[in-house]
Amino acid sequence: MLGIPYKVIKTITQYKQYCRLLEALVVSGTKTRVVQDEIELLSLLIEKYDADHNSFSETDPIELLKSLMNEHAMKAVDLANLLGVSEGLVSDMLNYKKGLSKETIRLLASRFKLRQEAFNRPYALRLPAKKNAGALKPRKELQKKYASI
Secondary structure (H helix, E strand, O other): OOOOOOOOOOOHHHHHHHHHHHHHHHHHOOOOHHHHHHHHHHHHHHHHHHHHHOOHHHOOHHHHHHHHHHHOOOOHHHHHHHHOOOHHHHHHHHOOOOOOOHHHHHHHHHHHOOOHHHOOOOOOOOOOOOOOOOOOOOHHHHHHHHHOO
16 A cells, blocks of 8 residues: 555644645646646645644734735735735835725735635724824813913
8 A cells, every 4th residue: 555645734844845845836837637636635735734823813914914925025016016006005004004905905815815804804003193283282271371361
């Protein structure tokens, strides 16, 4: 009896090895039934490991996006092209100045093969301080100032 060529992934080393094998099979362009079955099996094993070991539910959507961009050697301009938006908007999203739209979430989930929930979580935006915020005085200060008039 032949040994099983692939097993359930239990270590990060095994995970990386299977990812390299999968990439090599996909890049090879071979379309035989055996190769297609091997690609499907490796994909299932990798997805199972990802589901069990990646805690996307704890990850801030923007940090997740930055990490995925890094892993896929993507720059802001690449992301802008993918989303069909300006580089300025991508910069604002990556710097927590703008939120992710439904369409953006859908495109990111599709591109990175993740569930939309990975990007559809609340996170705090960092809105810039208003330029004239100090120009208006609080009501109590105005009342004291004009009380003597």
